[in-house]
Amino acid sequence: MAIDVTDATFQIEVLDRSMTTPVIVDLWAPWCGPCRTIGPILEKLTAATNGKVILAKVNVDENPQISGAFQVQSIPAVYAMQDGKVINSFVGAEPEHVIAEFVASLSPVGETVTVALLLARGDEDSLHQALDIEPKNEDVIVALAQLLIARNAITEAIEMLTRVPETSRVGLLLAEARQAFKPSDDHDSTLAALLEKVKADENARQKYIDILEIMGANDPRTLNHRKNLTARLF
Numbered sequence: 001m002a003i004d005v006t007d008a009t010f011q012i013e014v015l016d017r018s019m020t021t022p023v024i025v026d027l028w029a030p031w032c033g034p035c036r037t038i039g040p041i042l043e044k045l046t047a048a049t050n051g052k053v054i055l056a057k058v059n060v061d062e063n064p065q066i067s068g069a070f071q072v073q074s075i076p077a078v079y080a081m082q083d084g085k086v087i088n089s090f091v092g093a094e095p096e097h098v099i100a101e102f103v104a105s106l107s108p109v110g111e112t113v114t115v116a117l118l119l120a121r122g123d124e125d126s127l128h129q130a131l132d133i134e135p136k137n138e139d140v141i142v143a144l145a146q147l148l149i150a151r152n153a154i155t156e157a158i159e160m161l162t163r164v165p166e167t168s169r170v171g172l173l174l175a176e177a178r179q180a181f182k183p184s185d186d187h188d189s190t191l192a193a194l195l196e197k198v199k200a201d202e203n204a205r206q207k208y209i210d211i212l213e214i215m216g217a218n219d220p221r222t223l224n225h226r227k228n229l230t231a232r233l234f
Helices: 010-019 033-047 064-070 094-105 113-119 122-131 138-150 154-161 168-180 186-197 200-214 222-231
Strands: 002-003 023-028 054-059 077-082 084-092
Touching: 002 033, 010 023, 010 054, 010 064, 010 077, 023 033, 023 064, 033 054, 033 084, 033 094, 033 113, 054 222, 077 200, 084 094, 094 113, 113 122, 113 138, 122 138, 138 154, 154 168, 186 222, 200 222
Parallel strands: 002 054, 023 054
Antiparallel strands: 023 077, 077 084
16 A cells, blocks of 8 residues: 655654554655666555555655655655654665565564565565465466576476466576476487387387386477377377
């Protein structure tokens, strides 16, 4: 929940309200580039708390009394208030995962952390936690797959991406994962040798199929090897 606050409404909308609900005060100005960067992030993350944290936006050019009260020297300046007091703050355009932690720290103890907050944190543990809440959330799956690809967990990334329909960004990541895949086995050479025998030799055919089962559907090579077997047999 975001509200515009003025010098005249600060007492009611921020100080009084903070006695029952944490309030984040965002001091900004239209000419401030970093303010325009973090403003939407603050709005998204506080909205994700479903009213558990309120965002109060203050245009410092129009509300000098509030600016003076906080002794603002530079913006954006963001303050967390509870029980009428400042309990946390930061100045400048912090990255989204830092702002997410800032917002999450205001949630009441025992509150369920939202997917949006976990996604904003962006680490693997948080993303897996988000996936437990929403197993088919494409944003979470894409973010997690990107981390897995970055640390070369390719088959795990492919398995993750196949959980959702292949949209354009999912398809691009799948292509990236398959290109990055570096096998640590000799299945390719073994299958190539067996392929020459599969039509006439039942044992070779069964061994070929067994190796495909070992490789699994998430191995990016499996589909091509299955196609090769079908083409050879029929």
